[in-house]
Amino acid sequence: MKIGFPDALRFNSLSGPLADIRRDLTQASVELVTGRKQNLGRVLGVEAGDYNIVAKALADADTSIDRLTLSNNRLSATQIPLHQIRTALTDYAVETDSLLVTDEFVNTTISADAKSQIRQIFTSLNSSYAGRNLFSGDSVESAATSTADEFFTAIEASLAGATDAATLDTAIDTFFAPGGDFDTLIYQGGAGFASAVRLPTGGTVSFQLKADDQSFRTALEGLVRVAYAPQEGQVDFAREGVTLVRNAEALLIQHEAELGRQQNLIDNSIDAVNQERLILAETENTFAGADPYEAAALVQNLELQLQTAYTVTARISRLTLTNFVR
CATH class of the missing domain: 1.20.1330 (f41 fragment of flagellin, N-terminal domain)
Structure with missing residues (x-):
């Protein structure tokens, strides 16, 4: 089977999303285990300031x-x-x-x-x-x-x-x-x-x-x-x-x-x-706590995405230099 140049481009284009999925899966897995959201600054957005105030009061x-x-x-x-x-x-x-x-x-x-x-x-x-x-x-x-x-x-x-x-x-x-x-x-x-x-x-x-x-x-x-x-x-x-x-x-x-x-x-x-x-602590948890059901669903979804991406990658990886130059 001959695989053309567009397939090679598709193979290269998958490397970025794969890394993103793996990163998101790692983060979601940590949240599932710890019950705590990761990357709070990105997740909370404009509420990050309020969270910092509560976290400081909790530490005090x-x-x-x-x-x-x-x-x-x-x-x-x-x-x-x-x-x-x-x-x-x-x-x-x-x-x-x-x-x-x-x-x-x-x-x-x-x-x-x-x-x-x-x-x-x-x-x-x-x-x-x-x-x-x-x-x-x-x-x-x-x-x-x-x-x-x-x-x-x-x-x-x-x-x-x-x-x-x-x-x-x-x-x-x-x-x-x-x-x-x-x-x-x-x-x-x-x-x-x-x-x-x-x-x-x-x-x-x-x-x-x-x-x-x-x-x-x-x-x-x-x-x-x-x-x-x-x-x-x-x-x-x-x-x-x-x-x-x-x-x-x-x-x-x-x-x-x-x-x-x-x-x-x-x-x-x-x-x-x-x-x-x-x-x-209850207030802080509303900001930083991860819902266990949502975290479990996200992990399952990301695992499915990762499995699909690996399947596609495996098929494209059959590309050889001989097939490419023909």
Whole structure:
């Protein structure tokens, strides 16, 4: 069979449409699998601007949810060591009170227990979340406090010159007073608070609890008074320490309640943003979502077109150079 020059031209003319069909079939197949339209700029036309606005708002909502979730997790992480300190102090105060009912006082035992509580507090105060210390204020990298051993070295140096209950009382007060050794030697965090988080529903959530907070100072001061009670008047001195521990416990309860309140604010904000995001996602889907039935029909139609085009091409491809030049 002889195939003439017009057939060769027809063969060449099919290469362009074949490429177009293959491209359209690939795009339609992706839309069928993903449920998302491809080449939105071409598909949406004048509506592309509206789509971009909705897509930007949706991305902002996702970012807001991530930020709020991180803040909520940080508050939850702060609650854990705070609760540990408070419950340990509660148990300690009850137990120590029972030992101080009479004037009998086993100094070594109660002193060791108080020092053990101090070590636990320092461990809790240096807790971190997501690579950042929870009680360091606006300091990103530094620990919240020195180590417990460094604390004992500093407090014992401050108390070295105390000869009786009165001078011991003064030395302890001076150590924990603003600007004293606790501030200069023990607290290692920043002077300011960690950055507050602005809520999309209005208001802010702040992270204002630092290791130099009065609640922790009071707890440590009370424990120091028990641990280093003088030989003379030691029971009364220790009882004053336990009273301070109970005062610290009350302050810590207030902090726990405040953290819970702030977590509730964040939860409400996350719920509000999720509701907004749901509406935005539905709107975005009206622009970019591909109807599965339409996508399936288009794929089937393009496959048929491609099969037909290949059939025609296969017939024309029988053209040989000999047939062409005859």
